Amino acid sequence: MFTVYTLYSPKYDKIYVGYTSNLEQRLLSHNKLGKKGWTIKYRPWELVFTEAFETKKEAMMREKQLKSAKGREYVWDKVQEEYK
Numbered sequence: 001m002f003t004v005y006t007l008y009s010p011k012y013d014k015i016y017v018g019y020t021s022n023l024e025q026r027l028l029s030h031n032k033l034g035k036k037g038w039t040i041k042y043r044p045w046e047l048v049f050t051e052a053f054e055t056k057k058e059a060m061m062r063e064k065q066l067k068s069a070k071g072r073e074y075v076w077d078k079v080q081e082e083y084k
Contacts, residue, residue, distance in 0.1 A: 002059035007045040008079050014042045015075050017066045019059040048078050
């Protein structure tokens with residue numbers, strides 16, 4: 001099982017889209033354990049929404065969709081629903 005997830009940093013008003021096979025560990029990495037990468041600059045992150053997929057390929061395709069212009073618009077709409 002793979003999860004596509006979206007994170008939001010209210011402090012910096014940033015979003016992040018990714019996928020993983022272990023969401024709990026991945027969130028821990030984004031918020032505490034990670035030592036390098038883009039997401040460490042914008043901590044803390046909050047989970048906005050998730051979508052589950054049976055295969056890695058499906059998750060990767062959905063992640064790619066959410067990172068497109070239309071996908072980012074969709075993600076920002078979700079953030080607006082939650083935080084604004």
